[in-house]
Amino acid sequence: MINRTISEIAEMIGAASSFAEETANLRVQGVSKDTRNDVAGSLYIPLIGASFDGHAFAQDAFHKGAVASLWQKDHPNPPQDVPLIYVDDTLLAMQQLATAYRKQLKVRIIGITGSNGKTTTKDLVASVLSTTYKVHKTQGNYNNHFGLPLTILELDEDTDFAVVEMGMSGRGEIELLSQIAQPDIAIITMIGESHLLQLGSRLEIARAKMEILKGLSPDGVFIYNGDEPLIEQVKAEIMLSGNIRSIRFGQSKYNDYYTDYIRLGEEGTFFTVNGMPDPLYYIPLLGQHNATNALSAIAVAKVLGVSEEQIVDGLSSLQMTSMRIEKLTAASGLTILNDAYNASPASMRAALDLFDGLTGYKHKYVVLGDMLELGEEQDEFHREIGARLHPEHIQGVYAFGSLAKAYVEETGKRFPAGRVHWFEDKSELIGHLADKLTDQDVVLVKGSRGMKLEQVVHQLLEK
Template sequence: MNLTLKEVAKAVGAVNNIRQWEELEINNVQFDTRKSTEGSLFVPLKGTNDGHDFIDNAIENGAVASFWSAPLDQAPSGFPVLQVKDTLIALQQLAKYYLEKINPKVVGITGSNGKTTTKDMTEAVLKARYRVHKTQGNFNNHIGLPITILEMPSDTEVVILEMGMNHAGEIELLSNLAQPDIAVITMIGESHIEYLGSRAGIADAKMEITAGLKETGALIFPGEEPLLVEKTAKLKPAQLATFGMSEINDLYPVNVQTGMMETSFETNVAPLTECSIPVLGTYNVSNALAALTVGLKLEITIQEAAPFLAKFNLTKNRTEWVKGIHNSMILNDAYNANPTAMNAVLDNFSELKNEGKKIAVLGDMLELGSLSKEMHESVAEHLNPQKIDEVYLYGEEMAVLFDKLLLIFPQERVHHYTKDKEQLIAELTEIIQPQDHILVKSSFGTNLLAVVTAIQSV
C-alpha cells in the first residue's frame, strides 16, 4: 500500500484539519498495536477494551497516524489523527476505496463448511495466470475482510475474500463492501443453526453474498442443494454455474480415487486430464470443483489449472495429517465442526487402509441450538464398530452420542469426558501404538487442538 494521509482522510470523510500532514505516506493499516510497524495507520477499535487507550503503544511501534473517534483533546499532541465518527466504519470505507483504486477481480467465498479449503484451492488455480491475494487465517469478518483488502499488494489482479458469519445480515455487509465479480457458496450445512433457525435460514444468510454481486458477476454453487437452486431464480441463468458430485452440475467429477494423502479425479469438462489434490476425502473433491469453476470463469482451463491445484497449500488444522507419538498419524481437523462436515470426514476416515487401529476423537459441535441433541446423535450412523476401533468423546453435548454408541460399540471401546481434557489425553496416550490413525474433529471452542499438540510427535 502507498497512500497519502490526504487520500485516507478524503476516503473516510475525516472532519478535522490535517493540512500539515497531508503528504505523509501510509503503507499499512493495523488495529493491533503489536503489529504496528513504521508507516502504519492505527485503527483504535472499541471492543472489550478501547483501542484509543493504546495509542502510545501504536506510536512506539511505528504508527505514523491514527483514526480517532474519541474527543480530539484526548489525542496525542503533535501526532496526526483523522477524526471520524466510527473507527470501524472508517476502516471499511478505506478498504472499499483501496479496492476500487487497485481494481482487481474479486472472488467472494462463503459456505457452512469448506470455505477456507476452497479459498486455498482457488488461490492455487488462479495462480496459473494471475497475481493473487487471499484472506489469511480466519480474517473473514467485518474487521478481517477490510484488513485483508488493505494488505493487498498494489499489483494484485485477483483478490480472494473468505466471508464468514454467525448471524443474518453479516455477509450482506461484506458483499456490499467487496462487490464480488464471482461469488462462491461451498455448501449449506448446520453451522450457526442456533442463530438462524433452520437450514433454509442458513441458505438465506449464505445467499447474502449476492447482495453486492456485480451485474455481470457470477454465482457458483452446489447444484445438488435444492435450497440454493430455489433461491437463485432471481439471477439470470448466464450468471449461474454449478458444481457437485452428480451429472446435474455444470462441473462434476468422474473416476474419483481416494487415498490417505491424495485424492484424484477427472472432470466432465476435461475427461482426459487427471486432477489431484493433496488431501483426503471426496468432500474435498467438491471444494476443488468449486475452485476449478472459478478458474473457468476467469478463462483458466482445467488442463492449465491441474498442476497448480495439485500443489495447493492448505491452511493449518483443516484435514491436516501430522505425525503422532509412537509412529502414529493424526488427522487434525479440529478447527471447526458441524454435523455434515463431521459425518463426511468420518466416512472417509473409516475407509482408509492402515495396519494399526483407527481412533476417532470427537468434540462438541457448537451453535446448534435446540437441534443439538439430534444432530450429535446422528453422528452415530457414521461410526461403524467394524471400521473404527476406539471412540473418544469430549464435551457436554457429546453425552447423547456416547449413550447412542453404547448400543453399537462394546462399552470398553467408547469413552466420554465432560470437562477433563487432561484425563482424555492421558488415557488416549496410553493406547496409541505404531501405525494407528487418530482423527481429531471438533468445534474450535472445545480446544481439541490441545489434544493434537499433546499426542503429536515432536
C-alpha cells in the same frame, strides 16, 4: 497494501482531520490495529472490542512509527501534535476505507461463503489462480467485519485477483462483506446446519449465505453447489441481473461440473470431472467432499482462462490452511488426522465417511468434541453422528464435552464395553488414549473450534 497520503485517506472516508498542512502529504503504507505488530509507516486504527479499546494504545503506535491514526470523536484525551483523522466510529471508518480502496483498484475479487468448506475452497482457488496471476487470499480467519476490510487494505495495487472468505453468524453480515468487497465471482460451497441457533432453519441459513450476491458485479459469475435445492429456492426469490452467469458444481451429473472417478491415495485424492478420463486431477487432501470443493476452483479457473495444465499443477501444489483434515505423523509414527478447526453435522459426516474409507492401519480411533451453535436440535444432531460410528470401522471412540455425551449414548448401543469413553478433562482423555496407540494406528480429531481439540493433537504428536 494501501499507499495513500493522509489527506487522501481522510477524503476517502469523508472525515475531519487534525494535522499540520505540511503533514497532509505524508504517505501511509498499510494499516495496523495492534501495536504488538509492526506499525511503522502505517495508519493506526484503534478498534473497540468487548474487552479492549485500541485508543489506549494510540500514543504507543506513534512511538513505534505509525504515521497517522483514526480517532473516535467520543473518546477524550487524543494524542497531541500528531496527525489524527476524526471519525464517528473507527470500525465503520475502516470499512469505508476498504470499500473506497477496493473501488480504486483494478483487482478482481472472488468471494467465498458457505457453511463448510470456505477455507479449503479459498486455498484451492488461490492455488490454481496463482499459477497464472498475482493473487492475494484471506489469511487465517480474517473473514468477518473486522478481517475482510483488513484483507482488502492489504492488497497491492498490481494484484490481479483477491480470494476472500466471508463468514457470518446472522443475517446481514454477508451482505455487508459483499458490499465492501464487490466480488466479480461469488461462490457458495454448501448449506449446512451451522448457526441454526441464531437463524432457526436451513432455509434461513441459505438466505443468509445468498447475501453474497448483494455486492456481486452486475456481469459477475455465481458458482454454487447444485446439489443443494435450498440455493435454487432462494435464488428464485432474488432478482438477479440478467447478465450474471450461474455455474453449478457437485456430485450429481446434472451439474456443470461433477466428480466422476474418485480414489483416495496415501496423502490425497485423485478424481476426474464430467466423465472424462483425462486429466486425472489430484489434491493433497483426503475425501470426496474436498474433491467437490475443488470443482469450484476448476470452474473459476475455466472462467478466467487458466490452462488445463496450470489447473492440474495448481491443485496438486496446494498449501492448506492448518486444521482442515491435516494429515500429521507423530514422533512415535502414529498417524493423526487433525480436523479440529470446526465441526458441524455436515463436516462431521464428511470426515467420518473419509475415515471409514481409510485402509492400511491396524486400529482406528476417533476423538470427537461438541458441535456448537446448533440450536434446539443439538442433541438430535449429536445422536445422529453417534449412530454413524460402527465398531467394525473404529476401534475406540473418545468424546469430550457436555454435548458429546450423546455420541457415547448412541455408540454404546453397538460398541462392545470398554471401547467408548467420555471425558470432561482433556488431559485424562489424552492419557487414556495415548496408552493404547501404536505406530500402526490412526486417530481422527474433530470438534468445534471452541472445544480446542488441537491441544489433543499437539500432545499426541509428542507421544
